[in-house]
Amino acid sequence: MIGKLKVYADRMSQPCRAVLIFCRLNGIDFEEIKVDISKRHHLSPEFTEVNPLQKVPAILHGNLNLFESHAILVYLSSAFPGIADHWYPTDVFKRAKVNSVLDWHHSNLRYGEVNYVSNTVLGPALGRPLNPKAAAEAEKVLLSSLSKLENIWLNGDGRFLLGNFQPSIADLSLVCELTQLEVLDEKDRSRILSPYKKVVGWIEDTRTATNPHFEEVHNILYRAKKKFQQQRSRIAESGTETSNNMGRHSKM
Numbered sequence: 153m154i155g156k157l158k159v160y161a162d163r164m165s166q167p168c169r170a171v172l173i174f175c176r177l178n179g180i181d182f183e184e185i186k187v188d189i190s191k192r193h194h195l196s197p198e199f200t201e202v203n204p205l206q207k208v209p210a211i212l213h214g215n216l217n218l219f220e221s222h223a224i225l226v227y228l229s230s231a232f233p234g235i236a237d238h239w240y241p242t243d244v245f246k247r248a249k250v251n252s253v254l255d256w257h258h259s260n261l262r263y264g265e266v267n268y269v270s271n272t273v274l275g276p277a278l279g280r281p282l283n284p285k286a287a288a289e290a291e292k293v294l295l296s297s298l299s300k301l302e303n304i305w306l307n308g309d310g311r312f313l314l315g316n317f318q319p320s321i322a323d324l325s326l327v328c329e330l331t332q333l334e335v336l337d338e339k340d341r342s343r344i345l346s347p348y349k350k351v352v353g354w355i356e357d358t359r360t361a362t363n364p365h366f367e368e369v370h371n372i373l374y375r376a377k378k379k380f381q382q383q384r385s386r387i388a389e390s391g392t393e394t395s396n397n398m399g400r401h402s403k404m
């Protein structure tokens with residue numbers, strides 16, 4: 153018999169949260185193994201054996217070690233019994249469409265979101281400096297991706313991507329990505345997201361469709377959000393920036 157699924161994850165990571173939520177939603181029996189990126193656990197020899205690329209998430213299932221969150225979500229949808237078809241449809245046309253969103257995600261929405269957030273807020277926590285110029289470049293990609301979500305991917309009768317009436321793994325993956333924006337200054341987050349009304353509604357719909365797991369798995373991010381807010385307030389009060397703070401993007 154194939155052993156219990158192991159999921160290597162850091163809940164501060166968007167693709168990790170998507171995998172964890174998917175497992176919990178679908179009653180998959182799994183063991184979560186914490187890989188703390190801020191403590192550089194992803195560079196350990198033990199984890200490197202699971203994922204030589206040294207990134208989370210990764211899974212171990214029997215003899216299979218697998219990395220890349222989209223590939224993991226596809227595998228879980230296909231390998232475990234009883235997963236509802238809407239997550240990753242068996243119909244080849246529908247499946248191809250879900251794949252097209254997933255492929256687009258990497259170099260568009262994810263690229264813009266990750267680079268914007270890490271160059272405005274998260275970088276120092278991971279030992280990287282903030283870079284306002286890189287943030288401005290990333291913002292262009294992020295806004296253009298949000299516009300494509302609004303006008304192309306969310307065009308259709310249903311409330312979910314591709315006009316679907318129920319979420320697929322693409323909805324889960326992309327909404328986890330956008331939830332990372334929670335760590336931004338609230339005004340900045342609203343400036344970025346609020347012009348995209350369909351996107352804002354879709355984020356809410358996906359959260360609702362995947363709760364309570366969505367909120368539980370995101371708790372760590374909401375705690376980080378609070379911490380960054382307190383840090384900003386302290387800086388605003390003292391009027392100075394300490395050497396180890398989160399810095400501020402010019403538009404924040």
Ligand SMILES: N[C@@H](CCC(=O)N[C@@H](CS)C(=O)NCC(=O)O)C(=O)O
Pocket residue numbers: 164165166167168189194206207208209219220221222
């Ligand atoms: N395309 C990959 C991205 C994986 C990834 O970039 N993971 C980040 C966390 S969100 C990571 O492990 N970063 C550690 C590092 O780059 O040092 C996926 O979807 O799984």
